[in-house]
Amino acid sequence: xxxxxxxxxxxxxxxxxxxxxxxxxxxxxxxxxxxxxxxxxxxxxxxxxxxxxxxxxxxxxxxxxxxxxxxxxxxxxxxxxxxxxxxxxxxxxxxxxxxxxxxxxxxxxxxxxxxxxxxxxxxxxxxxxxxxxxxxxxxxxxxxxxxxxxxxxxxxxxxxxxxxxxxxxxxxxxxxxxxxxx
Numbered sequence: 001x002x003x004x005x006x007x008x009x010x011x012x013x014x015x016x017x018x019x020x021x022x023x024x025x026x027x028x029x030x031x032x033x034x035x036x037x038x039x040x041x042x043x044x045x046x047x048x049x050x051x052x053x054x055x056x057x058x059x060x061x062x063x064x065x066x067x068x069x070x071x072x073x074x075x076x077x078x079x080x081x082x083x084x085x086x087x088x089x090x091x092x093x094x095x096x097x098x099x100x101x102x103x104x105x106x107x108x109x110x111x112x113x114x115x116x117x118x119x120x121x122x123x124x125x126x127x128x129x130x131x132x133x134x135x136x137x138x139x140x141x142x143x144x145x146x147x148x149x150x151x152x153x154x155x156x157x158x159x160x161x162x163x164x165x166x167x168x169x170x171x172x173x174x175x176x177x178x179x180x181x182x
Contacts, residue, residue, distance in 0.1 A: 006049065011051050014051070015035065016035075017058075018087055019032050019035060021087050022085035022091075030178070031083050044065035044173065048065075049061070050064075052099050060084075060086040060087065061099070062100065063083060063084075064081055065079060065080055066078070067169060067171070068169045069164055069165075077110075077113050078115070079114075079116070080174070081100070081115060081119075082117065096123075100124075104156065114164065116139075116154075121150055124152050129154045131151065132151045133151055135161055138166065143180070
């Protein structure tokens with residue numbers, strides 16, 4: 001049974017371990033630095049940091065942080081899902097899905113209208129995410145054409161897609177081109 005809850009400061013070491021294990025020696029340190037940076041970044045607020053536990057052990061983590069749309073005259077509450085990690089030994093057991101679904105429910109209840117992600121289309125489309133650029137919603141940095149489908153959006157409020165257009169502006173920590181290669 002997977003239990004999803006808000007992360008606390010006591011979870012920091014476990015969250016670090018999850019990301020290091022999930023992303024490996026090459027990407028793990030960079031992703032850990034991203035998470036640490038976002039958790040301390042005032043421009044990422046409001047943020048939603050969730051952990052998944054199995055038998056009291058943290059086995060997954062997801063972070064949702066605030067984004068704005070440029071041009072800045074659009075008053076649409078939006079967030080970005082970045083990053084999501086699950087310990088390799090429990091991947092494929094629904095932990096990631098539980099984290100994403102719990103986060104989306106929380107964001108919908110908080111009045112968030114749009115959620116963005118740069119990730120695997122086959123995975124995120126299960127939750128209703130769709131390619132964002134085709135809907136007039138650009139990533140902060142150009143996404144190569146062969147990975148265009150990886151820049152995705154999910155509307156949590158009916159009628160918002162088609163009403164909002166422009167470029168996503170992320171928190172300062174995430175506004176770095178190295179995080180936008182797919």
